[in-house]
Amino acid sequence: MRRANTDAAKGVRRNQFLEAGLQEFFERGFSLAKMENIARRAGVSKGTLYLYFDSKQDLFMEIVSSVALPRVEMLEEILRQADDFEQALELLVSALPMMIQDSKLPMLAKVLIGDAFAFPEVIKRYRQDVIERALAGLTALIERGCEMGVLHTDNPYNAARLMVAPVIFSAIWAVVFEQGSEKSLDLPSLFQTHKNMLLKALKA
Structure with missing residues (x-):
């Protein structure tokens, strides 16, 4: 997946991460969910995911806000x-x-x-x-x-x-x-x- 360069592209990428994160949390629960699995679901490296979210809890809180x-x-x-x-x-x-x-x-x-x-x-x-x-x-x-x-x-x-x-x-x-x-x-x-x-x- 190519790097998002514009604000709009970054917004789309962020939403993809939120979707992937919610699916991971839903299937595995918060405790067993892994950032590397979320990155894999979104088709990016774990490092790319950490550019957007500092932690698993940070990602989950943004899911709460968006949903x-x-x-x-x-x-x-x-x-x-x-x-x-x-x-x-x-x-x-x-x-x-x-x-x-x-x-x-x-x-x-x-x-x-x-x-x-x-x-x-x-x-x-x-x-x-x-x-x-x-x-x-x-x-x-x-x-x-x-x-x-x-x-x-x-x-x-x-x-x-x-x-x-x-x-x-x-x-x-x-x-x-x-x-x-x-x-x-x-x-x-x-x-x-x-x-x-x-x-x-x-x-x-």
Whole structure:
């Protein structure tokens, strides 16, 4: 593979490394993944890979940023656009199936859950940059609904956790239980059911 000389070419090369890295982490786990294997998958030498990333953890953190952060930003944008809780739920129900089916998020979730104790700093950063950001936005949405008198819950933060539970469930299901299965989880139907249950539970 020829050396990338322009910024655009370097960006393409970097993305190739992220794809190769995610595949290696997904198949072998963080602990057993090797930089030389990632380089081989990308068709470069290990030395070339180290020109872009200082370490395996550095590469994995960039994978987290490229896969998960855009989804958090999308969720935050949905919450900004919504006039009320019900509209926000409707927008989320429409967007979440695509966020799971058309992204590498399930693969990333499998690595994080399967090998969490191997990289505590990465887990801490993921919680701060991804999970807590998402929960903060949802908690604020529920709190606004409670202040307006249209929702009721004693604990908006826990309610926000329950809101995102099907997302985590769906990601795990996709990479663990659908392997070799002919039938896929009907995500639009799942999230529609979840939306209806949330409205019944939270509406004042």
